[in-house]
Amino acid sequence: MSRTRPVAADSEEIKFGAPVAQNDDGSVAAWTASTTTEKFAGIAMRKVKGATVWPSQNFGPYKAQEPCDILQRGGISVICAWGTPHVGADVYVRTKVADGTSPAGAALGDLGAADETGNCVKLTGVKWSSTADGRGVAELTMLTRQGL
Numbered sequence: 016m017s018r019t020r021p022v023a024a025d026s027e028e029i030k031f032g033a034p035v036a037q038n039d040d041g042s043v044a045a046w047t048a049s050t051t052t053e054k055f056a057g058i059a060m061r062k063v064k065g066a067t068v069w070p071s072q073n074f075g076p077y078k079a080q081e082p083c084d085i086l087q088r089g090g091i092s093v094i095c096a097w098g099t100p101h102v103g104a105d106v107y108v109r110t111k112v113a114d115g116t117s118p119a120g121a122a123l124g125d126l127g128a129a130d131e132t133g134n135c136v137k138l139t140g141v142k143w144s145s146t147a148d149g150r151g152v153a154e155l156t157m158l159t160r161q162g163l
Contacts, residue, residue: 020056022081026042027045030076033046035057035083037138050136052138059083088158091108091155092152095152099128107136108123117131141158
């Protein structure tokens, strides 16, 4: 199940495969350090939007005030930035990158498979549904509909 929502005017770019937060006005925004799990609306998916830069086609973003396609329930392939995902494991979103405590290369809003208390939040109703391939791509499944 997917839905199209406008990206908030004050939002950072939302990359394909990134978690998005839903604002009170129905718009969506990029994940921030202060985003709570209650605001989780889904995962930005590449439904129609084409890449804006070649050869980085997998990382094209939705920009402020553009329509953003988000998956609210079902499975989607994303990059697991840290930890080792396996079927049924919890999914976490990076909310803080602290020196010496975050995996190399993990950024704010990245998805992961290990709890690093204080640096991430666990998504409710979301589980890993595969292991990661050699590029860190794994499938996650949203068991319950997210957002409105």
